[in-house]
Amino acid sequence: MADERSSKITIGGAEYEMLLTTKATKEIAGRYGGLSNLGEKLMKSENFEMALDEIVWLITLLANQSVLVHNLKNPxxxxxxxxxxxxxxxxxxxxxxxxxxxxxxAMYKGTKRHVESEDEPSKNAEVG
Structure with a gap:
């Protein structure tokens, strides 16, 4: 995966790239009602065990996206x-x-938009 779309972690000595894909976004939306509700849900978890469960679920989901992409490209x-x-x-x-x-x-990189502006002459520039 390209570094501009992923974030690397190591689990049990193996490196994983956490990647926010459309598939992962759909799963997050199904569980939390959307990306915007995710942070609120994690902060308001009923107890420590629930908070850990949610973080483990997210890590597993995002780390598996790069594995799924690899498996798709390398059957x-x-x-x-x-x-x-x-x-x-x-x-x-x-x-x-x-x-x-x-x-x-990973979530920031997955939702980041690249906006480029074209060079446009200034409306105050003299036309000559």
């Missing part, structure tokens, strides 16, 4: 998908806090 050399159980077993709560920044970075 002969498929990689195994990450599971929520693997994320829970191979990480510590301290690492999850770091991954939260990677989640936000």
């Amino acid at each position: 002969v050399k498929k990689r195994e998908l990450l599971t929520e159980e693997a994320v829970e077993l191979l990480t510590s709560p301290f690492e999850l806090a770091d991954y939260k920044n990677a989640i936000m970075d």
